[in-house]
Amino acid sequence: MDGESLDLRGVRLWPGLLDQPAQEAMVADLRAVVRAAPLIRPETRRGQKMSVRMTSAGAFGWVSDRRGYRYEPRHPSGTDWPPIPASIRAVWDRVSGSGRAPESCLVNFYDADARMGMHQDRDEADMDAPVVSISLGDEALFRIGNIERGGRTESVRLRSGDVIVMGGAARLIHHGIDRIYPGTSTLLEGPGRINVTLRVVT
Numbered sequence: 001m002d003g004e005s006l007d008l009r010g011v012r013l014w015p016g017l018l019d020q021p022a023q024e025a026m027v028a029d030l031r032a033v034v035r036a037a038p039l040i041r042p043e044t045r046r047g048q049k050m051s052v053r054m055t056s057a058g059a060f061g062w063v064s065d066r067r068g069y070r071y072e073p074r075h076p077s078g079t080d081w082p083p084i085p086a087s088i089r090a091v092w093d094r095v096s097g098s099g100r101a102p103e104s105c106l107v108n109f110y111d112a113d114a115r116m117g118m119h120q121d122r123d124e125a126d127m128d129a130p131v132v133s134i135s136l137g138d139e140a141l142f143r144i145g146n147i148e149r150g151g152r153t154e155s156v157r158l159r160s161g162d163v164i165v166m167g168g169a170a171r172l173i174h175h176g177i178d179r180i181y182p183g184t185s186t187l188l189e190g191p192g193r194i195n196v197t198l199r200v201v202t
């Protein structure tokens with residue numbers, strides 16, 4: 001494997017796996033995804049708006065609304081999710097170690113004030129496949145907890161081009177984004193962070 005990776009409680013971090021041209025190409029591909037499947041600010045079952053805006057590519061997209069959260073084969077507008085861009089699929093092929101193809105590519109957009117509370121990624125049927133997560137744009141404080149709720153946590157700053165793999169014993173580890181650091185990257189036009197998460201769903 002190219003480059004050095006770090007082990008954080010079983011979560012693998014590949015700092016700077018994507019160089020600047022690769023990041024720029026990915027952002028261009030993501031703009032096309034967002035044109036086909038516009039970002040939405042999901043609601044929780046309780047009717048609270050999430051701070052992150054989201055869309056998806058691939059066979060399934062992750063959606064949340066008053067009916068709860070789930071994977072859906074179509075954007076809420078009724079159109080199919082666009083295909084997962086090859087530039088993003090290539091990252092899965094490099095780091096996932098999985099024989100399966102990703103079925104869902106969740107695109108999270110964080111503006112300067114957005115965050116994501118501690119949670120597990122557990123809406124997928126196949127927990128043998130890892131979750132691969134790509135950071136683009138402004139830096140973010142990523143908090144890693146434990147498989148069980150609560151307990152001690154540790155935090156790491158994710159930078160543009162970093163890739164995380166949550167697999168094996170760490171597949172169900174709790175994690176979240178405490179904050180974004182606006183103005184720490186010039187990749188996007190203006191402040192913000194994009195996180196791209198690849199998952200096998202079925």
Ligand SMILES: O=C(O)CCC(=O)C(=O)O
Binds near residue numbers: 133142177195197
């Ligand atoms: O933004 C991130 O780095 C993490 C996103 C995440 O955990 C998720 O979408 O499930």
Ligand SMILES: [Fe+2]
Binds near residue numbers: 119120121175
């Ligand atoms: Fe997650």
